Amino acid sequence: MVLKHLRIAIVSLILFTVITGMIYPLAVTGIAQLIFPGKANGSLIKQNGKVVGSSLIGQSFSNPEYFWGRLSATAPYAYNAAASSGSNYGPLNPALFDAVKQRIQALKKADPQNAKSIPVDLVTASASGLDPHISIAAALYQLPRVARLRGLKEEQVRTLIDQCTDGRQLSFLGEPGVNVLKLNLALDELKPLALSSPFPTSPEK
Amino acid sequence: MTANGIFQIVFYFAVLILLVKPLGTFMAHVFQREKTFLDPVLGPVERFIYRLARINPNEEYNWKENALAMLLFNFAGLLVVYALQRLQQFLPFNPQRMSAVSSDSAFNTAVSFASNTNWQGYGGETTMSYFTQMTGLTVQNFVSAATGLALLALIIRGFARHSMETLGNFWVDLTRSTLYILLPLSFVLALVLVSQGVVQTLSPYISVPLLEQMEHGAQGDTTDAKITEQRIAVGPAASQVAIKQLGTNGGGFFNVNSAHPFENPTPLSDFLEMLSILLIAAALCYTYGYMVKDTRQGWTILAVMMIIFVALLAISAWSEQAGNPAFTKMGIDQTASSFQPGGNMEGKEVRFGIPNSVLWETATTAASNGSVNSMHDSYTPLGGLVALVMMHLGEVIFGGVGSGLYGMLVFVVVAVFVAGLLVGRTPEYLGHKIETYEMKMASLLILIMPITVLVLTAIAVMTDAGRSTIFNPGVHGFSEVLYLFSSQGNNNGSAFAGIGANTPFYNITGGIAMIIGRYWLAVPTLALAGSLAQKKFVPPSEGTLPTHTPLFIFWLIAVVVIVGALNFLPALALGPIVEHLMMH
Numbered sequence: 081m082v083l084k085h086l087r088i089a090i091v092s093l094i095l096f097t098v099i100t101g102m103i104y105p106l107a108v109t110g111i112a113q114l115i116f117p118g119k120a121n122g123s124l125i126k127q128n129g130k131v132v133g134s135s136l137i138g139q140s141f142s143n144p145e146y147f148w149g150r151l152s153a154t155a156p157y158a159y160n161a162a163a164s165s166g167s168n169y170g171p172l173n174p175a176l177f178d179a180v181k182q183r184i185q186a187l188k189k190a191d192p193q194n195a196k197s198i199p200v201d202l203v204t205a206s207a208s209g210l211d212p213h214i215s216i217a218a219a220l221y222q223l224p225r226v227a228r229l230r231g232l233k234e235e236q237v238r239t240l241i242d243q244c245t246d247g248r249q250l251s252f253l254g255e256p257g258v259n260v261l262k263l264n265l266a267l268d269e270l271k272p273l274a275l276s277s278p279f280p281t282s283p284e285k
Numbered sequence: 286m287t288a289n290g291i292f293q294i295v296f297y298f299a300v301l302i303l304l305v306k307p308l309g310t311f312m313a314h315v316f317q318r319e320k321t322f323l324d325p326v327l328g329p330v331e332r333f334i335y336r337l338a339r340i341n342p343n344e345e346y347n348w349k350e351n352a353l354a355m356l357l358f359n360f361a362g363l364l365v366v367y368a369l370q371r372l373q374q375f376l377p378f379n380p381q382r383m384s385a386v387s388s389d390s391a392f393n394t395a396v397s398f399a400s401n402t403n404w405q406g407y408g409g410e411t412t413m414s415y416f417t418q419m420t421g422l423t424v425q426n427f428v429s430a431a432t433g434l435a436l437l438a439l440i441i442r443g444f445a446r447h448s449m450e451t452l453g454n455f456w457v458d459l460t461r462s463t464l465y466i467l468l469p470l471s472f473v474l475a476l477v478l479v480s481q482g483v484v485q486t487l488s489p490y491i492s493v494p495l496l497e498q499m500e501h502g503a504q505g506d507t508t509d510a511k512i513t514e515q516r517i518a519v520g521p522a523a524s525q526v527a528i529k530q531l532g533t534n535g536g537g538f539f540n541v542n543s544a545h546p547f548e549n550p551t552p553l554s555d556f557l558e559m560l561s562i563l564l565i566a567a568a569l570c571y572t573y574g575y576m577v578k579d580t581r582q583g584w585t586i587l588a589v590m591m592i593i594f595v596a597l598l599a600i601s602a603w604s605e606q607a608g609n610p611a612f613t614k615m616g617i618d619q620t621a622s623s624f625q626p627g628g629n630m631e632g633k634e635v636r637f638g639i640p641n642s643v644l645w646e647t648a649t650t651a652a653s654n655g656s657v658n659s660m661h662d663s664y665t666p667l668g669g670l671v672a673l674v675m676m677h678l679g680e681v682i683f684g685g686v687g688s689g690l691y692g693m694l695v696f697v698v699v700a701v702f703v704a705g706l707l708v709g710r711t712p713e714y715l716g717h718k719i720e721t722y723e724m725k726m727a728s729l730l731i732l733i734m735p736i737t738v739l740v741l742t743a744i745a746v747m748t749d750a751g752r753s754t755i756f757n758p759g760v761h762g763f764s765e766v767l768y769l770f771s772s773q774g775n776n777n778g779s780a781f782a783g784i785g786a787n788t789p790f791y792n793i794t795g796g797i798a799m800i801i802g803r804y805w806l807a808v809p810t811l812a813l814a815g816s817l818a819q820k821k822f823v824p825p826s827e828g829t830l831p832t833h834t835p836l837f838i839f840w841l842i843a844v845v846v847i848v849g850a851l852n853f854l855p856a857l858a859l860g861p862i863v864e865h866l867m868m869h
Contacts, residue, residue, distance in 0.1 A: 081350065082357070088456055089358040091338040093365065093428070096463060099330070100427040101420035104468065105524035108475045112485040112523065115476075120485045122519050122547065124493070133493045136482050136546035137517055141497050150635070157499055161517040162490060163411050164541040166632045166660035168783030170761035171609050172868060176631060176663075184615060197618040200608065204631040207544035207659045213635035215625035217618070246551075246636070252289055252296070254552020255626045255638035264496055 125265070133261050137161045138212040141264060144190035145229045145273055147214070147222050149260040150201060151183060154209035167205040180204065191225035213257025216245060230271055240266045286606045287621050290640035294598070297644060298591075300560060301567055305587065308564065309571025315465045316438040316458060316576065318342075327464045334460050345451035348815025351439050352808050354455040355432060359399050359804070362425055367395040369421040370413070379414035380489035386412060393792035393799075398425035400803035401433055401685050403529065403536030403655055403778040404795060406787035410518035410539050415487055422536060423525045427467050430532025433687030434462035436807055437569060440691045443814025444715055445577045447822040452815060466565070467532055474561060475527035482550035485523040492516050522548055530561035533685040535655030535778040543645075543658040544634055555641055555658060562648045562656070566683040569690045577715055581833035586693055589841045590651075590682045597671045597682075598647040604667035605629050606639045610868060629668070632660030643668065650675035653685040655778025662757065662765065662781040666865035669764060670857060672779065676771040677853040678845055679734055685776060688803075691810050693845075695730045697832070698723055698813070700844040704830050713829055716822045726813040730806055735852035737801045738774040741794050742767050742856065754785030760867070764860035773798040 112120040123135045133139060138149045140158040152158035153167035169176035183203040188194070199217040219241045227237045244263040247256045314321050335342050346354070370386035373379060386394070390406055397404045398421070407413070413422070435458035442452045479485050492514045499512040522538040526548050529536050543549040543558055567587060574583020606628040608619035621627035626638030633642045642659035649656055650672040661672050675682060681692040702719050705712025712719040745751030745766045755762040765784040772779055773795040780786065786795065831837065 082353065085350075085354045085357050086361075088338045088340055089354070089361045092334060092340070092456065092460070093358065093361050095334050095337060096428050097365070097420055097424045100463065100468065100528075101424035104472065105419045105423060105521045108472065108479070108524040109485050109487060109521055111476060112479040116479045119482045120479050120523075121488070122484050122486075122491055122517060123482045123550070124491070131491075131493050133496065133515070134491075134517055136550050137515070138546075139495055139497070139515060140499055143497055146497060157512055159515065161515050163408060164518075164539050164545050165408075166541060166544065166663065166782070168660055168662040168756060168781070169631060170662060170757035170759075170764075170783070170864075171629065171631070171665050172611075172759065172761060172864060173757050177611060177615075180612065180615060180617070184617075197616050199625045200612060200617050200619045200627060201625060201630045201635055203612075203617055204633075207632045207634050207657070208541045208546060210541075210546055211634050211636075212546055215635055217622070217625035220624065248289070249552045252292060253556055254293075254636050254641060256623070257635040261496065268496070 125262070127265070132265060135259060135262060136212055137210050139261050141260065142186075143273070144225055146264045146267070147219060147226060147260050148202070149214055150211045151179060151203070151205040152209040153205045159210060161210055164208045164210055166207045166209060194221070194224060196221055212259050212261060213246065214260055216241070216256055216258055219258040219263070226267070230267065232271060236270065237267070240270065286602055286640060287623070290621070290638070293640050294644055297556070297559065301563055304564060305568045305571050308568035309583070310575060312466055312568060312572040313575040315461050316441070316572065318457070318461070321465060323465055323469060331460060331464055338456070340454075340456045340460070342454065342457045345454055347450050348439070348443070348452055348811040351452055351455040352811050355436065355807065356804065358428070358459070359432060362428060363395045363399040366398055366421040366425055367391050369417045370394060373414040373417045376414065376416045378416035378419070378487060381414070383412060383414045389789040389792035390787055393796045396796040396799045397778065398422055398534070398536060399429055400776055400799045401429035401532070401534060401653070401688065402773060402776040402799045402803070403534040404773050404780070404799065405536055405778070406792055406795070408540035409537055410520070415520055418525060418538065419521060423528060426525065426528040426532050426534045426536065427463055428459070430467055430528070430534060430686050431459050431462040433685050434466065435459040435687070436811065437687035437691050438462070440694065440810055440814040441573055441576045443818040444694065444717070446818040447716060447820060449818045452811070452818060467528060470531050471524070471527040474531065474557060475523040477557060478523045478526055478554050481554040482547070483523040483526055483554060484519045484547045485521055486519050487521060488519060490516050490518050519547065526558070527561070529656060530558045530654070531565060533562065533566060533652050533654040535649065537656060542656050544660070549658055552636055552641065555637055555645070558656075559641070559645050559648055562645070562652050562654045563683050565686045566652050566689050569687065573690060579715070579833070582715070585833045585838055586690070586697070588838050589845070590693070592838070592842060593678070593682050593845065594647065594651055597674060598644065601643040601647055601668045601671040602640065604665045605643050607665070609665065629663070629665050632663030634658065646672055647675065649779055650777060651682040651684070653680040653689060653775060653777045655772065657779050660782060661768070661779060662783045666861040666868055669781070670861040670865070673764070673768060673771055673857060673861065674849065676775045676777050678849040679731070680775045680777060681845060688776070688807070692730075692806070695727050695810060695813065696845050696848075697841060698727050699731065700837070700841045701830060701832065702727070703844065704840060710828045713823050714832060716824065717817045717820045718823055722816050723813050726809045726816070729809050731848060733805055734774055734802060737798050738770045739856060741770045741774070741798055745770070745790075745794065748790070750788070750790035754788055754791070756783030756785065760860055760863045764864065767856055767860050769795065770798055774802045776802045
């Protein structure tokens, strides 16, 4: 009885491996590459034929002339898309409060005039460490700073924010978010970054 | 929470409940070997498998022979996953040249995927080759879920049959569950997920230029070199994500699971993945009612699951949306509005906000899925408590596909028995007398899990090996250990992920917890079902407790909650409850 079932176990496992481990993923890959090649390969953004990033994967920004994204806890550096990770700080962990305070200081230093309260998503680390979005509130909080440093009108930058906002799907699913990389690419397109930016690249120093 | 947030949750339940009857009926047809619309395509494949594996589909076995078949099949799968990880550097489809996984980690992962736990001590994109992901992990995602479904089919027959020795044929139920239920649903879901941006490719990782070069890491690392490129992990993710959601597996392709934008890019992908967590488990309640020829029995169980689910969801939603009091003191705005999600956003993604994060958290711990779209370790104490409680109830609130419902059926037996004792009548359920043997098995089932979880937690916090990799200080560190064994002992797979679990100590103790949590529970449940099937039919009399009334729903909720509370309240008091008091 044991041998009979052992034989069935081995043969059926081989068959299931072929069906669910080879035919199934390869068929999905084939069809996906045929119908949704852009999405299946990482939703890459191209400018003038060159890949400049992925619309789904955030990048790290610390220059005040750019919009900043969520904090990222990936190692060994932020927004490492080859090793996703959250901070995993518990809600009372002093290290969490340090990270939040550092971000608050960096934001205040980059824009001392701004007295608005800071939206929570701008001072907390995302789950993936790769969150491409910030909330609309977090973009609006940074709007005066970016517009001033870039020498742009606030309305011009506001238009870009609206263009780079992914709204709720079917008008009710999820939360609206501003795609930070797309927004910064659009900013550069509107007015290239001044090369002599006086600011250090990392406020977390 | 905003009105839109509440609406999203209501919409989720509405869609879920609408799908229960059609899918439940379909699965009953599959288990009863009746005609389905997929027969023309899958019938030949099914017969091909029977022929090659020499399965006689018309042969039925008693519970012992079915248990033997299940154990042999799972053990073979475990060995294959172990071997694939240890040998992956010699195997194809390894563009990132991943090296062999360490023996203790490979053991833990092999047990984890065979037992439908899908606890992950490793980070997918830094550890596993595409070949291991597809032929090892994806395969076990299918067959471990199908094992759960097959076990359930056998056990339901035990409840439905009278004066019979046999429960059915494990091999037939396994094959049909894989081919007719899991494969078609996964195939469709995988393609829809790709349309939203989930990656599906065999190419190596991509390099893109950074718009702003980085001097050094934000985490204070010591490398001086300028970082000018971002290396982006890709792979055949969609095909694995689909089945890990549907089969209550939960093992992510990437380290952060469905929080990763390539596993879960949009609110729609999030909705579908969340729906998939509970879809099969909820519909199985109807399948059960259908197969015992009294659908009210199925709806009763579904109602019990729903009520407990909604109550716990409300606690988590409220706590997470209220946010972290310490943040408010720093002048941070945590109020939800149409401009921001607000709340405790540490470890959460903007596109999901609070409603979709807590709904996922509650669903994934209710259903022993274990995938995450937010980091449970960073939840507020009460938010994290909900995840722990869901697991401590024994993964019977929906639970794993198959295993959740057969776990709940054990609680039904206990509830009927206790009610019988209270009024002094011989307890019976669906025409079966509940006697000593059934109660022995049921007691065993209810006691094994808490003993495993609590003893291993105690060992871990008393040893250096257990304490040295705790990540968060204070009581939260204890919660991390409790969560680890609660998750593995209940085959959930989610984590308070800060804890360094990829150590020989946790890999081996966790592996043992997973083996006990899966097989030591499955076998006595089969025995219980085998015993029920042998019993003569007892026609219901005036003294029979009806098991489809609101009163019974309330009674069953009470039994499930009281048993869970008695087992785990002291441990919870040491962890999240103390933390909550410290926070406020």
